[in-house]
Amino acid sequence: MNVQSLSDHSMAFPPTNQPPDTRSRILDAAARLFHEQGFNATGVSTILREAGVNPGSLYNLFPSKDALLAAVLERYTELLHPIVMEPVEKKTSDPIERVFALLQQYREWYSPLEFRLGCPIGNLALEVADSHPEIRPLIQQNFDGWSAYVRKWLDDAGDRLPRDLDRKQLAATVLTVMEGGLMQARSSRSAAAYDASVGQLRAYFDLLLARASAGRTQP
């Protein structure tokens, strides 16, 4: 899989072979274009063309372009598990390796494009968080979902990590590494800064694991 598709994962049950409906086509095109070009740089007319839909249909389903963006972010929240987290959890059952499998997955998604695009949530976070008060909470909701998974993994690691370690703070840091590393990778069109940051996080984990291990054998 290259970049996530929203329409390929509609929630219809039982699954149908029918062509995706208007709403899905619009959401899919909008998500892709917002990701590729940003929100402000994407015209509604482009979304209409790519979705093969007339303006009236779009505005019948979504009252405004802003509302469409909100729907895209809602969908990102819904798809966090099936698209992002399930593949990671299937790769390994080791909770700590899951953290790095997640970071590795993002690398594999974006490095083939020389780190164009970047994280769809992160991009929107910096572009519209201030100007669209009703959108910002939806971005926060996405980040909260991501860090909740990471935090659960860190909890699952139990006493392999130091007892006094704040797992919530470490989970936030994992997201930080992902987003900050991706930003630099995008600016340089190179994986170097991303890999460097993930590597330093790995070194930090190794030191934490060693410290916890020493604490267990010699308390």
Next chain:
Amino acid sequence: MNVQSLSDHSMAFPPTNQPPDTRSRILDAAARLFHEQGFNATGVSTILREAGVNPGSLYNLFPSKDALLAAVLERYTELLHPIVMEPVEKKTSDPIERVFALLQQYREWYSPLEFRLGCPIGNLALEVADSHPEIRPLIQQNFDGWSAYVRKWLDDAGDRLPRDLDRKQLAATVLTVMEGGLMQARSSRSAAAYDASVGQLRAYFDLLLARASAGRTQP
């Protein structure tokens, strides 16, 4: 100081008391508006109004809005030392504390606004890196400048840090923490994720310092 002003730091020598010239007024207004609203969301007409300038004057100095953005980013590069790094280096001479003074300075700049705005370079990185091929290198140039300073500090720390530590990678990670932490702070309108990430980075440094110290006394 709250948020950096470009025009307050023109390079004129000897310093004059004359009102800032047209070019400076335009650059100052553009930088502020790009920071506050983003590049695409800022109309040229707004820049003209805020700078108190007519379209012809702007287009006499800058061939296009894109060229104006390029000039803003060039100016950010020029001002990196006087605005960002000099205050940090004046705060402490300890090279490792300088790293955290830098992170602290960003917190102090943006937390009074509840982390609105965010990093002016980082915002532009995610908004225009893909769509403006001539701009991306200027963003990269800014990040390179930042990480060069941090890397120099890490080098200055000498054997207080482990010999086998890759200082370039750690410098990239410091930037990662800054940008990734700020992104989450902006999304949540809270310092929590930023402070968490900086705190974890501090814990990592403490472990590195302890390891290097042990390596020195017992090689």
Next chain:
DNA sequence: GCTCAATGATTGAACGTTCATTCAAGCACA
């Protein structure tokens, strides 16, 4: 010290395009 032509910056109305959005009319299916 004065005049004047030359130069470069400034003025601001106007340009064509694209923007998000509207809505009366038409359509398919109940």
Next chain:
DNA sequence: TGTGCTTGAATGAACGTTCAATCATTGAGC
């Protein structure tokens, strides 16, 4: 016959940009 989705031309506003006219400043010639 009613209901809900679709059609697509049309809307006014805002977009980045242009350019002929006007202005302020300067240096050469006397």
